Amino acid sequence: xxxxxxxxxxxxxxxxxxxSLNPNNFSRSFFFPTKSSYKISFNSIKCSISNxxxxxxxxxxxxxxxxxxxxxxxxxxxQSPGATMTSKEKLDVARQLAKLRVDxxxxxxxxxxxxxxxxxxxxxxEVGNAVDDxxxxxxxxxxxxxxxxxxxxxxxxxxxYAKRPRIHVFIxxxxxxxxYKLKKSRGEVVAIAREMVSxxxxxxxxxxxxxxxxxxxxxxxxxxxxxxEVIKAGATTLNIPDTVGINLPSEFGNxxxxxxxxxxxxxxxxxxxxxxxxxxxxxxxxxxxxxxxxRQLEVTIxxxxxxxxxxxxxxxxxxIKCRGKELLGGLxxxxxxxxxxxxxxxxxxxxxxxxxxxxxIVGANAFAHESGIHQIGLLMPDCL
Numbered sequence: 001x002x003x004x005x006x007x008x009x010x011x012x013x014x015x016x017x018x019x020s021l022n023p024n025n026f027s028r029s030f031f032f033p034t035k036s037s038y039k040i041s042f043n044s045i046k047c048s049i050s051n052x053x054x055x056x057x058x059x060x061x062x063x064x065x066x067x068x069x070x071x072x073x074x075x076x077x078x079q080s081p082g083a084t085m086t087s088k089e090k091l092d093v094a095r096q097l098a099k100l101r102v103d104x105x106x107x108x109x110x111x112x113x114x115x116x117x118x119x120x121x122x123x124x125x126e127v128g129n130a131v132d133d134x135x136x137x138x139x140x141x142x143x144x145x146x147x148x149x150x151x152x153x154x155x156x157x158x159x160x161y162a163k164r165p166r167i168h169v170f171i172x173x174x175x176x177x178x179x180y181k182l183k184k185s186r187g188e189v190v191a192i193a194r195e196m197v198s199x200x201x202x203x204x205x206x207x208x209x210x211x212x213x214x215x216x217x218x219x220x221x222x223x224x225x226x227x228x229e230v231i232k233a234g235a236t237t238l239n240i241p242d243t244v245g246i247n248l249p250s251e252f253g254n255x256x257x258x259x260x261x262x263x264x265x266x267x268x269x270x271x272x273x274x275x276x277x278x279x280x281x282x283x284x285x286x287x288x289x290x291x292x293x294x295r296q297l298e299v300t301i302x303x304x305x306x307x308x309x310x311x312x313x314x315x316x317x318x319x320i321k322c323r324g325k326e327l328l329g330g331l332x333x334x335x336x337x338x339x340x341x342x343x344x345x346x347x348x349x350x351x352x353x354x355x356x357x358x359x360x361i362v363g364a365n366a367f368a369h370e371s372g373i374h375q376i377g378l379l380m381p382d383c384l
Contacts, residue, residue, distance in 0.1 A: 053137060053334040056103070056164060058207040059236035059269050061295055065330045067320060068103040068296040069313065070272065073347060074123075075106040075144055076310055077300035083351040087119040093301075094123040096346055097139065098130060099339045102313075104140040104296070106168065111145060111154040120158035128162025137334075140207065142166040147196040156203045166207040167200045168239070169193075173226060174214035186222055194229045201234035209237040211274065216242035216252065224263045231265035237272050237296055238263075242285055245278025245308065253288030260293045272296035275311045277303060282311035287319055291328055301347040302355055302362065314340050314361040 054062045061068070074090050077083070085093070090107070097105050105127065110117040120143050128141035141162035143155035147169050159165035171193050172182055178189060193210065200208045210230045212223060227238050240259060242252055252275065260266055273289035273296070275282040286297050303312030317335045324331040344362040348354050357364040 053101075053135065056140070058166075061270065064295075065332060066295070067290055067331050067333050068270070068272075069317065069333050069335055070104040070106065070142075070296050070298045071097050071100075071102040071300065071313060072106040072274075072298055072310065073097070073300040073304065073313075074119075075108050076274075076298075076306065077302075077304040077347070078108075078351070079306050080304045080309070080351065080353055083304060083353055085350050087115065087122060089350040090119045091122055091126065093343075093346060093350065094127040096339065096343045097301075098127050099336065100313075100343055101137060101334050101336045102139060103334065104142050104166065106142040106144060106298075108158070109144040110158040111151040117154055117158050120155075121161060124159050124162035124165065128159070128164065131163065138163050140164040140166050142168050142209065144168045144170070145200075147171040147192050149196070149199060152196060152200050152203070156200070156205055160204070164207065165205055166209060166237075167203075167205050168209040168211065169196050169200060170211035170213050170239075170241075171196075172214055173212035173218040173222060175219070176217070177214050186225075190226050190229050193226055194233045197230045197233040197235050206236070208235050209239055209272070210235040211239040211241055213241060214243040215240045216244065216247045216255065220255075220258055220262075223259060227259065227266070228264040231263070231269055235269060237270040238266075239272035239274050239296070239298065240289070240294070241274035242276055242282075243274075245276035245282065247275075247281070247285055248279075249281060249284040249288040252285040253292040256289045256292035256294050270296050272298060273311075274298040276306065277308040277310060280308070282309070283315040283319065286311040286316050287328070290320070290331060301343050302353065302359070304347065304351060304353050312360070314344065318361050 054066050074093060078085060094105055094107060107123040108116045108120040110120050124141040127139060131138045141159050141164065143159045145151035145155040145167055152167060152169060155167045159167065171189055172178065173189065178184060178186065182189060197208055197210055212218060212226055215223060240256060256271060260271060271294045273286050273294045275285040290297060297316055299313040299316050300310040301313050303309040317333055317337060320328060320331050320333055321337060341362060344355060355362055360366060
């Protein structure tokens with residue numbers, strides 16, 4: 001695969017097929033078909049671009065249009081069946097995510113194994129302290145934990161070496177999980193969540209994210225209640241997961257809007273989304289959440305993850321970059337999109353989960369046109 005992220009004027013090794021791109025406009029990587037010869041120009045694609053990154057404050061963002069990108073490739077992404085990475089490979093991916101300038105890297109689940117704890121610790125020490133001299137950028141390094149002291153202790157032991165450490169705690173809130181998995185009452189789970197968020201804060205971590213697992217199927221009034229309690233306990237980000245990928249975009253957008261409108265103290269925290277792709281709607285649901293007020297979006301490179309995967313970083317980021325100003329109220333991210341293709345290739349190689357040719361943004365055929373009607377259209381200067 002040839003990358004125009006690093007080479008804006010690219011000539012394919014395949015005879016007669018060329019691209020000519022303006023590096024200030026939309027950049028991509030291609031495998032080109034060999035059946036015909038044509039030139040592709042993206043000079044007329046106008047995407048909103050902003051290089052301004054607000055100062056990082058855990059529980060608020062000074063610019064209401066800025067959206068934080070939380071990458072969980074190294075945690076949820078690695079939970080894809082058959083996907084495993086060595087500690088060295090995880091460090092490589094974390095370095096590449098820092099080149100992308102993601103806001104938060106969820107580096108792993110430290111309590112799950114000694115190896116994962118050590119990998120997260122290594123990322124926290126190296127990537128989590130690599131401060132950019134020009135603008136002060138350094139990613140937040142996050143570790144996942146269930147709502148128990150052992151998990152939280154392990155997460156803190158791993159991430160505390162980072163300049164900006166975060167602990168991400170979660171507990172289920174849907175009726176099916178309460179009854180069959182946790183075997184606890186609603187009141188008991190509220191008390192556990194409140195206590196464990198407070199425990200994480202008291203360890204010295206000033207950045208604590210809370211997720212009500214299976215929020216997409218949870219009772220709304222109960223969600224407002226538990227979220228209000230963890231805010232009082234010190235949570236800085238509230239992540240709302242569609243854990244089983246069951247929501248439609250209108251449903252998920254309404255869920256975020258309802259939480260924003262009905263949760264006491266919500267103005268003091270960041271609302272986040274985490275959308276699984278079981279119905280192929282993770283990107284659409286994520287954008288619906290952003291449009292409804294979420295200002296942190298959880299994604300993975302290539303959309304890898306449990307079952308059908310997660311919202312894809314490249315799809316979410318490029319949707320915001322190309323349509324955020326026009327249709328999403330001026331939303332933007334701090335992602336350096338020129339590094340997306342290398343990140344995609346690296347994750348595919350290390351995880352063994354290769355990208356299908358028709359995958360949006362990074363697929364081999366994403367910009368390849370077979371139809372002559374499409375090809376002639378691309379030759380017309382005002383068609384794009």
